[in-house]
Amino acid sequence: MAAGPLQPSGRVIAGGRLLLASLFLIAVWADSSQPTHWNAGVYALLAAYVAWSLAVTLLVWNDWWQDARLAAPAHVIDVAVFMTMLYATQGYTSPYFTFFIFILLAAAIRWGWRETAVTAGAIIAIYLAAGLMLGPSPEIEVQDFIVRTGHLLIISAILIWFGANQWAAWPRLGIPEEPHGPVAGDPFIASLRAGMAAVDARRGILLWRESVGQEIDLVRVAGEDASRTAVSRGRSLPRLPGNCLFRLDKDRLLMRADASRWRFLGAAETLPAEFREHLDRAEGLAIPIATGAAEGYVVFQEVRALSTDHLDFAPRLARDMAVRLQEAELFAAVEERSMAKARVAVARDLHDSVVQFLAGLGFRLEALKRSPAAVGELGDNLAELKDTVMTEQRQLRAFIKGLRTGKPISLNDLTRDCASLCALLSRQWNIDCACACKSETGWVPLRTQLDVHHLVREAVANAVRHGGAKQVRVAMQREEKHLSLTVTDDGQGFAAAAEGREIAPPASLNGRVREAGGTLKVRSEAGETAVVIRLPVEDAP
Amino acid sequence: MTTRILLVDDHPMIRSAVAMLLEGSDFSVAGSAGSAGSAIAAIGDIDPDMVVLDLAMPGGSGLDVLRRLREQGDRRPVIILTAGIDDYPLTEAVSLGVNGIVMKNNDPAWLLDCLKAVQAGKRWFDPDVEARSNELANLRSPLTQRERKLVMLVARGLRNRDIAAELGITEGTVKVYLHAIFEKLGVANRTELAVRAAEVGLGPE
Numbered sequence: 119m120a121a122g123p124l125q126p127s128g129r130v131i132a133g134g135r136l137l138l139a140s141l142f143l144i145a146v147w148a149d150s151s152q153p154t155h156w157n158a159g160v161y162a163l164l165a166a167y168v169a170w171s172l173a174v175t176l177l178v179w180n181d182w183w184q185d186a187r188l189a190a191p192a193h194v195i196d197v198a199v200f201m202t203m204l205y206a207t208q209g210y211t212s213p214y215f216t217f218f219i220f221i222l223l224a225a226a227i228r229w230g231w232r233e234t235a236v237t238a239g240a241i242i243a244i245y246l247a248a249g250l251m252l253g254p255s256p257e258i259e260v261q262d263f264i265v266r267t268g269h270l271l272i273i274s275a276i277l278i279w280f281g282a283n284q285w286a287a288w289p290r291l292g293i294p295e296e297p298h299g300p301v302a303g304d305p306f307i308a309s310l311r312a313g314m315a316a317v318d319a320r321r322g323i324l325l326w327r328e329s330v331g332q333e334i335d336l337v338r339v340a341g342e343d344a345s346r347t348a349v350s351r352g353r354s355l356p357r358l359p360g361n362c363l364f365r366l367d368k369d370r371l372l373m374r375a376d377a378s379r380w381r382f383l384g385a386a387e388t389l390p391a392e393f394r395e396h397l398d399r400a401e402g403l404a405i406p407i408a409t410g411a412a413e414g415y416v417v418f419q420e421v422r423a424l425s426t427d428h429l430d431f432a433p434r435l436a437r438d439m440a441v442r443l444q445e446a447e448l449f450a451a452v453e454e455r456s457m458a459k460a461r462v463a464v465a466r467d468l469h470d471s472v473v474q475f476l477a478g479l480g481f482r483l484e485a486l487k488r489s490p491a492a493v494g495e496l497g498d499n500l501a502e503l504k505d506t507v508m509t510e511q512r513q514l515r516a517f518i519k520g521l522r523t524g525k526p527i528s529l530n531d532l533t534r535d536c537a538s539l540c541a542l543l544s545r546q547w548n549i550d551c552a553c554a555c556k557s558e559t560g561w562v563p564l565r566t567q568l569d570v571h572h573l574v575r576e577a578v579a580n581a582v583r584h585g586g587a588k589q590v591r592v593a594m595q596r597e598e599k600h601l602s603l604t605v606t607d608d609g610q611g612f613a614a615a616a617e618g619r620e621i622a623p624p625a626s627l628n629g630r631v632r633e634a635g636g637t638l639k640v641r642s643e644a645g646e647t648a649v650v651i652r653l654p655v656e657d658a659p
Numbered sequence: 660m661t662t663r664i665l666l667v668d669d670h671p672m673i674r675s676a677v678a679m680l681l682e683g684s685d686f687s688v689a690g691s692a693g694s695a696g697s698a699i700a701a702i703g704d705i706d707p708d709m710v711v712l713d714l715a716m717p718g719g720s721g722l723d724v725l726r727r728l729r730e731q732g733d734r735r736p737v738i739i740l741t742a743g744i745d746d747y748p749l750t751e752a753v754s755l756g757v758n759g760i761v762m763k764n765n766d767p768a769w770l771l772d773c774l775k776a777v778q779a780g781k782r783w784f785d786p787d788v789e790a791r792s793n794e795l796a797n798l799r800s801p802l803t804q805r806e807r808k809l810v811m812l813v814a815r816g817l818r819n820r821d822i823a824a825e826l827g828i829t830e831g832t833v834k835v836y837l838h839a840i841f842e843k844l845g846v847a848n849r850t851e852l853a854v855r856a857a858e859v860g861l862g863p864e
Contacts (some may be wrong), residue, residue, distance in 0.1 A: 328848060328849075333847055333848070411819070451850055454850050455850050455853070455854065458850060458851065458854045459854060462854055469715070469742060469743070470670070473742050473763070473764070474670040474672055474673055474742065474763075475672060476764075477672075477673060477676075477742060477763035477764065478670065478672035478673050478675070478676040479676070480676075480763070480767045481673070481676035481677055481679065481680045481767045481770070482676045482679055482680075483767070484680055484766075484767035484768055485676070485679040485680040485682065488680075488683075504767070508764065508765065508766065508767075511763075511764040512764050515742065515743060515764050518743070519743065523851075524851075525847075
């Protein structure tokens, strides 16, 4: 992956100016024949120019805002000093030629061929005008005048061509072509990482939304850490005014008005509050990205040598990333579609087989219950059996619904399912089993819903079989990134606890908890045993 | 005199179990059908007093049968007996004047309650379905003809540009339609819409 240049163009120009100015001062001081005019004035001017160049270098070295602010005034001062020195120095020690190249090169780098041509035209015009006004004299030697004018014209033409051919600060820079096809890991994270590598950034944020979708994907990369989450529904995608450099703590925002002009704006009034809340750092480069079917923006932070060059590169990076993201969207859609199809197929199979069987069984049990023969204990047993079948069917329906939609389940629904399951387990084991949830709102994914069902069944079975429990309480609570599930029973508890040894977690529970990436702890005291499980829960809408 | 019922369900287990439940009641199974197509023919042949319809069946949904009956001006009572009903089919079934909805996963005795209520000229919905129906009545309206067409085109895998060309509208208008459809059907994106289109009777033509 290509990264940016060693130094941004602002530093190169400022550093070049400082070196040239210093060399100019030394050359004039060392050569007894120089300056040919205004002796004291030339030294004072050159000393001031060196001081100015040093100040500019220090100001712009790590500050893209000052670089943009000082670009035009510094350029005008360069031209003025050059014209003065052109007149004040003669002979081979006069560094006018290098200086002229520097001025035009700086214009070509910063702006383009028009500004280079204007600068060259202005210098040559002033030089010719001065030569014509002064006429042949000891100050203006005709031969020297013609040679210098010729040099100026030739170099001007070359550097205008240089500017016109779209010189770019980072010709190597860009996201390289990669073989088309699915990439390893999350394709959106991979796209963001590719962009970060191109600008040499340590942090990146990508906000992305299908143009007709409701969900906004938030992708974050910080060093080796990466995540992709869905921003809550109903949130709008912040709008950016365009490619920009920003620094929030100093309320600065810099954009290109066109190829030769900057727009200096306030970050607070230009950037939406929703944009700022996702940022990790105060400074960065923000680039809107759009494809035919999706839109969003990328923010690069902790960029090495962040400079105005990044704004010149931004349109190309936006195009490259759009292509990458479009491919990522395509492959994600294909993957999502095949997963959704598989889910729907499993759901349909379950619906067509087990659910219909249970439903039919329920109708038959109801018919039997209503028959004249179903009296007394037989009638009661049939009624209980029918309730059990209905409960199992409801549990299965909830699971099928989750499979079909792939959507998370609300804590309310999970609590209702759990209460229904506890009622079933109460009948099955002839115990008092109940469920309660301490959180009022929240969501859990389908996977967690299934885990809760199996864990509760298994924990209750353990409590009754091994502990002889008569009462079991299931408590759930949604924490920030976890669902806490505590199953407490009044059984005899673990022998290990009574003997002061460490309690080994039940293998049947521990295996499932480990698979889900959760933790399991057991507390056992006289008359009360608690299995405390924490399951990781992804962010859900 | 018993009320004659046509039982439409593609699962033989359900057909025989319901027939068993109705034995000795005021209702009798006059005939049964295992698909939407055969249901239409059976209604013509048997002329039942009531139709008990499953929703998800091969070759068309129970909603298609209900729609067809109502389009023909047939107002005979129809009861939906299903294992699950989504918001959109529920909204459309209500708008088509369905007389009863019974969930297979609730108390089987409710089927008899429903049949009796409908026989008496009342509407009877499973309590959960009734509550959801009331919520939806305040939230959503059924899909328009054009929206239905657009869903079918999405299910065929067409892109927005192709859909726009097919319907003679702009891509921007397609996006506006899609937003409205997502909202009405409660889906998050076009992939989910495409996958679930067939389930709600809006699969590719």
